[in-house]
Amino acid sequence: MPWIREIETEDAQGELKAVYDQLLASRGKVANILKVHSLNPGSMRTHLEMYMQLMFGRSRLSRGEREAIAVAVSSANECAYCVNHHAEALGRFEKDPARLAQLAADYSKVDDLSRRHRAILDYATRLTRTPGLVSERDIDGLREAGLSDEEILDVALVTAYFNFVNRIALGLGVTFSDDELKGYAEAAE
Numbered sequence: 001m002p003w004i005r006e007i008e009t010e011d012a013q014g015e016l017k018a019v020y021d022q023l024l025a026s027r028g029k030v031a032n033i034l035k036v037h038s039l040n041p042g043s044m045r046t047h048l049e050m051y052m053q054l055m056f057g058r059s060r061l062s063r064g065e066r067e068a069i070a071v072a073v074s075s076a077n078e079c080a081y082c083v084n085h086h087a088e089a090l091g092r093f094e095k096d097p098a099r100l101a102q103l104a105a106d107y108s109k110v111d112d113l114s115r116r117h118r119a120i121l122d123y124a125t126r127l128t129r130t131p132g133l134v135s136e137r138d139i140d141g142l143r144e145a146g147l148s149d150e151e152i153l154d155v156a157l158v159t160a161y162f163n164f165v166n167r168i169a170l171g172l173g174v175t176f177s178d179d180e181l182k183g184y185a186e187a188a189e
Contacts (some may be wrong), residue, residue: 003173007038016041019048032174033081033165047165054161060151061158064093065120069158072107072121076128079166081176119145124159 009020009030019041023030037044055066067090074082087104094100102110107121119142127134142152168174 001173001175002032002036004036005039006035012038014041016044019045023048029180031085032176032180033085033169036168036172036174050161051165054154054158059154060148061120061154062093064090065117066154066158067093068103068107068117068121069124069155070162071104072124073128073159073162074166075104075106076125077163077166077170079169081169081174082162082166084176116145116147119147120155123155127156127159128163 007016009024012020016038020030023034034044034048037047055063055070059066067086070086071083071090074086083104087100090103091097091100094103099110107113107118107125113121123134123138123142126138139152142155143149147155
């Protein structure tokens with residue numbers, strides 16, 4: 001239970017009911033990170049639209065790369081809610097459980113990351129931990145690792161999104177259960 005009141009799906013009316021119905025139809029359940037918005041259905045709808053665009057929309061970043069960013073940023077922020085949710089999703093792309101666990105704990109200790117993958121996660125973590133120190137040299141490093149400007153923009157957007165979401169989860173006490181982590185319908189890409 002979060003630290004603020006929430007409206008349950010069975011008690012929802014109007015705009016909130018419409019958003020809940022959309023989530024249930026497309027994803028099979030309502031994630032706690034969205035449910036915490038229930039007192040402000042407009043923010044829930046906007047949050048969902050941003051999430052769907054950044055994580056499932058057209059991008060040159062793979063879904064696995066986006067989930068890895070989510071995990072690295074959330075780990076840097078010590079957001080157990082998002083680390084667990086997105087490690088579960090990353091597991092669809094990362095089949096080795098030990099490697100997945102190491103990515104979730106500290107990606108920098110994974111020896112066999114590609115140059116591209118490491119550059120993405122290094123940038124995302126730097127932008128998370130020390131945003132004021134990010135410079136054009138960081139962007140040059142991403143280009144040297146083979147990323148296009150479109151991909152660099154998407155890395156920055158996914159990173160910023162997860163910093164936003166981590167602060168909602170941490171700031172409002174959003175929790176997860178094993179049941180909540182599993183069983184979401186996969187969104188169409």
